[in-house]
Amino acid sequence: MIRPPEDSRKDRRKNPRKADELVVVSGASSGIGAATARALASMGYHVLAGVRTDSEAGTIRAGGIEPVTLDITVPQHVEALARRIADDPERRALRALVNNAGIEINAPVEVLPLALWREQFEVNLFGHIAVIQELLPFLRRSRGRIVNISSVGGVAALPVFGAYAGTKFALEAASDSLRREVSAHGVQVVVVQPGGVRTEMAARSGDLSLELAAGMSAEHQRLYSGLIDATVASNSASLERALPAAKAGAKIARVATTPRPRARYALGTDAAFIIPLTRFLPARLMDALLTMSHRSRKPKTASMPAPESAGSPS
Template identity: 90%
Template sequence: MSRPPKDARKDQRKNPRKPDELVVVSGASSGIGAATAQALAARGYHVLAGVRTDSEADAVRADRIEPVTLDITVPEHIEALARRIADDPERRVLRVLVNNAGIEINAPVEVLPLALWREQFEVNLFGHIAVIQALLPFLRRSRGRIVNISSVGGVAALPVFGAYAGTKFALEAASDSLRREVSAHGVQVVVVQPGGVRTEMAARSGDVSLELAAAMSAEHQRLYSGLIDATVASNSAFLERALPAAKAGAKIARVATTPRPRARYTLGTDAAFIIPLARFLPARLMDALLAMSHRSRNPKSAPTPAPESAGSPS
């Protein structure tokens, strides 16, 4: 495998190798997950890196990075991971679980098929809960930490992102409950809220949205095509200057290992800006700001006036 990114090598210089402890990172085949695995390995941890295919395993395997087959929607994979930790030949403890796996399929609420809503919740929420339930006993023994990778979408639901944001809102709520449930057991729960990060998933999401839009009915095309085009254009433009995955992974590794973590961390300047706006601005004002932003990207995204009925006033 290629050398770790510069940020990971910097972490290695600042943090000389400690006695090995185990860390689990789901969704570690690329992007934020792969960068986080590399940064944690550079800090001296033995990383069990969740991947789904043999080719992904070959790509991530490296010194102190051990790929494990982990589709978090498959119970047998989670059971095998728990056995791997319990039977660790060096009797290393599980120090950190980083729940990073995720998918992103964006379309208007009215248009996105229910099967795709359910698929996103299975991966982005229920899969993480299943992993947490299986690994919490190990983390109690080590007084370890859970790091849940949420999103700016877990606080601000942008148009067309309803299903994805819904999974992240739910993950945020589950994380709050879990933190309050297990703090007395010595387990810490931390949420990381990335904004735009340059990853393969983020780059693909626009194409997926446009494919779904092309299959819409003529009426849905009339209602939503401008909004979808504006959203994809906005996201594509933003990703050109978004945070590199290596920097995101390095920060997550620091969050995972800092002695006294906060409950939440933002990741990227856009998240640091948008999340406070979403929390403190009146909802209607936030709506208006987002609508203005989309219209500036694509004038077709302006709402289509409803046809007048015979009894409507002149």
């Protein structure tokens, strides 16, 4: 683990917070991550924007946004990010880390191959933990902030979303433990729980579910095809009225920089409605509420994309 150079309390008093400090945003090639990077840059921060390819770097590069190659499941990428921060030519502090990278591959629990369960946990949970472990020394020095992008699915798991929701439930729990561990060190940990947001990943997830469903056995087709079709159609319809990515990114940028943040923020009207219900409604009633809209819709057909990887935005 790369350690930041030591500084004294006197040095910190002479160098108060500045808007040109560093912020890391993973999964910044598009969607929520790109919007968050742009919003932070517009506030004057220098954003290290995690991307996977040169073409993605060219798309996101702008004033105040420096693309860095970052697949959060590759240790060498994470270590290189830490070296970039430690060797910053202007010796800027790391003000915040926004853990946004993620993938979403949805199928019934019985059907989704274990390899795809593991892939989602590697990206949506273990990759973020690896980045946190590497960058915490910098955040202790700056008394900075970690913003973990969870989901309404980290509180309420829809049918067919078991693996993705499982990763987000786990991220919620890890965030709680981390917040209680590092608050005495001056580091803040905040969770953002988006509902529906119009992003490329969200738009593609339904097509991927339908592709996986097409490969199911005849018995699994009989058991689950109607549920999968209805769930994909319902989620596709909800995206038409979902929060634009630019608005989500602007909100996350404010969460990352506001002086006294809450522990959690729901993002979008659907998240603000569903999350409180999970605290008060009996489980059977929540089951009915979360499945009632997934029974009659038919999906729109679309082309099949490849799964997104560890640098992709959630």
